[in-house]
Amino acid sequence: MPVKSTGQAVAEALALAMEMDEDIFLAGEGIGTSIHVNPHLPTFGLLERFGPRRVRDTPVSEAAIVGLAVGASCMGLKPVVEVMFFPFITLAADMLVNHAAKLRYLSGGLSSFPLTVRVKSGVFSAGCQHSHSLEAWLAHAPGLKIAYPSNPADAKGLLLSAIFDPDPVVVVEEMPLYWTIHGEVPEGDYRVPLGQARIARQGGDATLATYGGAVHVALQAAEALQAEGISLEVIDLRSLVPLDTASVIASVRKTGRFLTLHDATRFCGYGAELAATVAETCFDELKAPVRRIAAPDIPVPFSPPQEAFYKPSADQVTQVVRGMMHAG
Amino acid sequence: MPVKSTGQAVAEALALAMEMDEDIFLAGEGIGTSIHVNPHLPTFGLLERFGPRRVRDTPVSEAAIVGLAVGASCMGLKPVVEVMFFPFITLAADMLVNHAAKLRYLSGGLSSFPLTVRVKSGVFSAGCQHSHSLEAWLAHAPGLKIAYPSNPADAKGLLLSAIFDPDPVVVVEEMPLYWTIHGEVPEGDYRVPLGQARIARQGGDATLATYGGAVHVALQAAEALQAEGISLEVIDLRSLVPLDTASVIASVRKTGRFLTLHDATRFCGYGAELAATVAETCFDELKAPVRRIAAPDIPVPFSPPQEAFYKPSADQVTQVVRGMMHAG
Amino acid sequence: MQRDPLDRDQRIGLHADMLLIRAFEDRITQMAHEQGRLPGMQITCHGQEAVAAGVVRALTPRDVIVTNHRSHGHLLARGVDPGALLAEIMGRQGGLNHGKSGTLHLADPGRNVLMTSTVVGAGPLLAMGAAFAQHYRQEQGVTCVFFGDGAAAEGSVHEAMNLAAVWKLPVLFVCESNCWAGAQAHKEHCPIGEIAARAASYNMPGEMTDGNDVEGVHETARGFLEHCRSGKGPALMECRTYRMHGHGEHDQQQYVDKDELASWAGRDPIVRHAEVLRRDGLGEFMAGMLERADQAVDRAVAFADASPFPPPEEALDHLYVNPILREG
């Protein structure tokens, strides 16, 4: 299989989908003509290839971008729109949560909204108005599905599933992964079903559930722990809604310990849902309390050492896991 | 102490605050001249009393309403603005989350934003674009504080604390409580500090943490359980951010059982944070798994029997608690 | 533009539509005062029937309608079954949307009343998206969106008009300028006194018309629809009319000037049109029309009354095309 960057894998999925289905178009800010010339960007080259009818640069109007997707999908198109950065999702929150997610329900099942929203997340020296991981918000909005890939193959496979899913799906793409994470990418119409987690590393002593770039931090921690004789199982959730609860629970039943990791802030973060679910379900199997590792409850600071402080590290993970091993 | 409705208690707090401090003004849709003539509504009579300079009806522009509060508070005023219904918070989400909550941090502590946003929640036969409890969103946005009163005295006391708090506070007012819940209200400048839960009912067998109208459902369940010899402690959180973790934990240490209850949907709801916190902290004391009672993960349906199905009931609570008693 | 004059059948048809709308809503008004008969609030377009009839009759079947909270007229003029409409308003199984929507989000996608949102100002964004699909597929359809004068204050309406204009999408923006937004008078939310004036800044045609003159509305709509259909982009039509029953049936209208109300009552669109028809010698064709409208409404009431409530647990249906299975 060819090795690609995560950004290239996204671009490949978008191109393939557009080739397969004339009902698919892309829209967003700077997705066609961009201020960046970077072949690892996910819409690189698509305007040249598919033309301005199908690759549409929009004005700076996030509500309109998602509104466009809602309206067009109700007419049977399969829009794939981009909201540039996660904090700007707030500007489209009404369209996403009160419209994309609810209009089918309100119609009594008469309409459907096969739209995909891609949004870039991650921490990249731009401060808190560009970086703010709000996946827990989306996961708390019934009617949406949420994918959050950690590597090129999943980025392609989840995006293709999202695009052809008949329901609204938000795909969160962690921007730094576009160029930092490379990997083998299956060719052709490769799909990763929504709702199936992946065991990123097998282990027997504790289960860590995570997603996106944090998967790599977890794997690094697992490697370090291995040297100490602690074996950490790392689950890459891949899809946050639907959540593959069964895989998480099966793993915890095996290891007896559970922790979560994400770059989003802790309080009411997605980790709370995971921890609560495991605590409810695996009471008898747990040898130690569930633990959550997350960013502190602050906005993303700009200053580089503070930004590093914000982002959970492999060291934090090893420390917490060590503590759990002593606990029981 | 005089007995008042919850709506009257809110109105009293608003009037008192405005009398105490000329820097306080109110703004929102229909808060001055209203289509409703109902003395239990929280801004009833305030336009007549304070005049149009201080009680300002706004156009239908939620982003502008919260933007007004952000800008005016940065200049030292203490705005108290209303977003009519919870789902419309999405339209002001950028102003709330990227501005009210972050601008002080971004300024390096040079600015502050002593604003209050009142928002109406609850389920009231209007369907899912008027009813959608999003308190978990707000709680996941560092920089905000969140109060959620269940009764007239707290509605007054929390609102006064919010108004005079130097940070942005969102007060969630469950609309049906305005006229259905009456109670004694301390006179004068009565404040309930943010971050202090209230034991709404003492009990020894299990701890239920909840807030808003669900407190009354919990109390009803506790009454029913009492007849069966089960004693349920009900904690009315009153403030969701800051959360009075200490009171919750102390109660769980006493009872050994913990459950949460809210009208918001379950997945990634506020109950997940509570359950996770207790599971992390009270591992050795828990005699049964933590449990969450919440609305199913659907929008609020309109049809009356379906709306009733949506809203967690006292019966559900008693059933779950009974199950927990058998579990351990 | 030179258009064929209205023929007799068209003129009579316009009148019949208005009569049916009035008859239907008069029954709603009556039922709204029968305690417990209708869940939630009731919002009628009493006094605005000429806009609904005049515009909707100018549409072709493939044209799409997007509407809002004040939708009865649009639906009935489009030929939606009054029984299914009333059953939905009553939250019944036989309702247009199986009781999921209720009175506020009534939609009939089968008749191209494609989407209905009660989030004020959302409709124009949804319509822009639907029109994009028409444009993308090079269909001849136009999307017609009804929104209030108050809605025009929302940012979403600006974004929709701007994008529709930049991309030359076939949207007919119809502003039902009924002098009120809730309890707020037009001049309190609109600094220039009309919405149509904005059209120029989007480089699209716009016009203020007499919304109580059904034939005039119809003519204007036909002209603008031709414009939209010919690939020249959107148009904005503002219909000056009056909301005779207040915001909803619960609105006592204390804040409304009695003389103003009386003066608009004197311009009732149905009475006016009846006079015009009689003047033009068409009086005989109106014979029996009122009775037929009433009978249609009688049948609707019978149908709706006979329709059961949907089973509570069917509240779980219709959210996703591919449902998510969740434990808990």
Place this chain on the structure above:
Amino acid sequence: MQRDPLDRDQRIGLHADMLLIRAFEDRITQMAHEQGRLPGMQITCHGQEAVAAGVVRALTPRDVIVTNHRSHGHLLARGVDPGALLAEIMGRQGGLNHGKSGTLHLADPGRNVLMTSTVVGAGPLLAMGAAFAQHYRQEQGVTCVFFGDGAAAEGSVHEAMNLAAVWKLPVLFVCESNCWAGAQAHKEHCPIGEIAARAASYNMPGEMTDGNDVEGVHETARGFLEHCRSGKGPALMECRTYRMHGHGEHDQQQYVDKDELASWAGRDPIVRHAEVLRRDGLGEFMAGMLERADQAVDRAVAFADASPFPPPEEALDHLYVNPILREG
């Protein structure tokens, strides 16, 4: 309006401001190409200096500025210390905002550069709120907000203009119309070719001016500020100019027509103004000005370089005035 002509000191001052801005940003450009020297991206107003100098010099100290991502010019013209500015851009402890903001949200509330948002389109809402406070307190201040032509597509800008106009708030909306929004040309996001045309639909004065003519900008700003100060409400001033360095220093501008760029280079505001001053016999007053600007920038670099990074754990500071204590 009849205003005193600009005196010599004012004209020289305008020039000095532009030179300082240019010198500061030229250094930023240089440093941006030294790997690792400046964290994050760098956005300059190279070519737009006349807008910053011309408008800001027209303000009184009590007037308030709200700015955006392209803020260096506004800050420097306001007299903000270049050292603290650069230190902030570098994420240092001695920065304006202690490294919390970084390059994108630079604010100096002490000099009434009150708020800075990099959420495109947010500034006008914040400004409307600040102006409300000035109006409420019957101060003589005006709030001046700088925003881009691209920003004008956001709904927030509409809401801000509409509310400011309805309430006659003293806001000067300054649109820096620099022909681009990211990689999108003006005509791709603005159907009528100018933003100023919208003023009419809000019933406020508006004008397109030559943004590369510093004295013209200054005169126009003075006129509009008088309007705002006299209680007549907001005004909209659009300055046609050009973004010479692309969106940011990382932008290679492949999408920009080279001739267009060259033609605007020929209209450089500093060169033009120098010619005007020389023509008017004021050449001698420019002697040493460039050197002084460079020296100020040298001092700024020395200060910023000497300033340490803030301690990582101080990332936790500055969020709340009354901090929230959290375990975990």
